[in-house]
Amino acid sequence: MILTLDKMSRLVVPKGLRDRFGLQPGDELEITLEGDGIKLTPLQPIPALGEKSGVMVCSSEVPASAWDIPAFIEQQREQRGREIGGL
DSSP: OOOOTTTTOOOOHHHHHHHHTTTTOOOOOEEETTTTEEEEEEESOOOSEETTTEEEEEEOOOOGGOOOOOOOOHHHHHHHHHHHHOO
16 A cells, blocks of 8 residues: 655545544554654554444454464464473
8 A cells, every 4th residue: 555645744544444443533643663664553452343334343353374274283382392391
């Protein structure tokens, strides 16, 4: 996604992102520097559950790493081995 600064050097957060993060006018975002980039983080936590058209909807995202089942199983095995072996 590419955003362009307007004449007053402002950014407009696209509607899809505002909806995804539940952002409303007046909400605060924290800006931090990360490497050579900028990160914007809503100060209010994102509720995992919300209502949309009368239906409860889970808005949280599952990280891509969670879908790597073999890696997850191996990680669990290593963790269990450390717990059992006392390492």
